[in-house]
Amino acid sequence: MQVTELAMRRRLGSSEHNILATQGNIADSYLLLGRKEEALCTTRDVYLGFLKLYGKEHEETLRSALCWAFGLHDLRRHEEAKKLLRKTSPVARRVLGETNELTLKVRWVYASVLCDDPAATLDDLREAVSTLEETARTARRVLGISHPVTEGIEAELQIAREDARETPSASP
Numbered sequence: 001m002q003v004t005e006l007a008m009r010r011r012l013g014s015s016e017h018n019i020l021a022t023q024g025n026i027a028d029s030y031l032l033l034g035r036k037e038e039a040l041c042t043t044r045d046v047y048l049g050f051l052k053l054y055g056k057e058h059e060e061t062l063r064s065a066l067c068w069a070f071g072l073h074d075l076r077r078h079e080e081a082k083k084l085l086r087k088t089s090p091v092a093r094r095v096l097g098e099t100n101e102l103t104l105k106v107r108w109v110y111a112s113v114l115c116d117d118p119a120a121t122l123d124d125l126r127e128a129v130s131t132l133e134e135t136a137r138t139a140r141r142v143l144g145i146s147h148p149v150t151e152g153i154e155a156e157l158q159i160a161r162e163d164a165r166e167t168p169s170a171s172p
Contacts, residue, residue, distance in 0.1 A: 017060070020049045024064065031071075040071040057095045062088060062102060069109050078117035085110040099142045101149060107135045108153050115160045125164040132157040 024046045030039035047064040054061050065088040072081035089110055092103040114120055114128040136157050139150040 016049065016053050020046050020053070020060075020064075023049070024067070027067070027071075036071070036075055040068070040075060043068045043071045056087075056091055059096065059102065062092050062096065062106070066102065066106055066109060069106075069113070073109060073113050073116065076116075078113055078119070081113045082110070082117070085113060099138055101143065104135055104139050104143075104149055104153070107131055108149070108156060111135070111160060112156050115156070115163055120163075122164070125160060128160045129157070129164050132160055 023042055027039045027042035027046060030036075030042060043064070047061070047068045050058065050061040050064045056062075065084060069081050069084050069088070072078075072084065085106060089103075089106050092100070092106045096103045111128040111131040114124045114131075117124065120128075132153060136150070136153045139147065139153050143150050145151075
């Protein structure tokens with residue numbers, strides 16, 4: 001159904017923004033159907049489309065980068081996710097501000113990727129804990145303690161702290 005809508009939008013000359021939004025909906029549907037690779041490819045295309053259309057500092061570009069990073073994380077493509085989020089996080093912080101919900105989510109996902117990477121070093125885990133502590137403080141202040149984003153960041157922080165405690169430091 002959504003693929004048909006996309007074809008119709010293209011045929012009727014719909015705006016590039018609306019075409020990209022429709023592609024994002026298709027990616028969500030792929031994900032719900034368990035077609036993760038197709039979802040990831042489509043999400044990447046949406047990100048690249050918004051990047052070309054609006055540039056790296058537009059909120060839609062940042063939002064689509066976060067969606068792509070989620071997909072990379074879900075498929076355990078940690079290095080790619082870290083690379084993307086290391087580019088996206090400073091832009092979100094500068095453009096949207098430290099207290100913006102999207103900025104908080106970008107930082108949360110970045111820390112989560114660091115924690116979940118099997119190749120994570122103790123320094124990676126410490127960076128994740130530090131990032132999550134700062135992000136959790138901001139989320140509590142801005143969103144409140146019972147907001148789902150705050151609760152998610154707090155839960156991730158507990159996991160990151162446990163991982164950092166359990167990871168032995170490098171041998172001399």
